[in-house]
Amino acid sequence: MMPLPPDPIPLGQDAAARIETKLDVLLAQHGHVAAQVSDHEIRLRAVEAGATRADTRISDLTARDGDKETRLRAADRWRYALPITAAGGLLGGAAAIITALK
Template sequence: MSEDTDRLARIEAKLDVLVVQTTTDRTRLDDHEARLREMERTGVASDVADHETRIRSIERWRYALPIASIATLLTGTAAIIAAIKGG
């Protein structure tokens, strides 16, 4: 009987440890969920709007740069031709 009692005591002690660990994990998980919800509510929407604005700005420049490069190339070519004909 004493052997069975010892086994039950060890099992009970292990269960107590598991209960404490589970409670700690649950508390930590609740804390993470609360922080995540706070971030979703406040920070993400403004970040998305900011990123959208930046991306649109970059896309505008993406189309403007090739046109400006061609114009610069044509101006340079015209200057070289004018220098050759004039000189």
């Protein structure tokens, strides 16, 4: 058979006041920690929102730069073809003049 637990010791008013004070301190500390957690959560959400906006901005810039790259390459192809086209036109014009004079 198990022994019975000892009878509770009656608390005096001093002990009850100390316990109540300790509970008040713990509750105040808990409120402070809860406020810190709430503040941290708000700041974390703000950082996450900023990161999302930055990711969106980066993807927009990447798309814009890709479009510019495509247009620059097309302009370069056209510009580099001009001397050959001009030389071909001059040779064709000279050949047409020579043919017409003979």
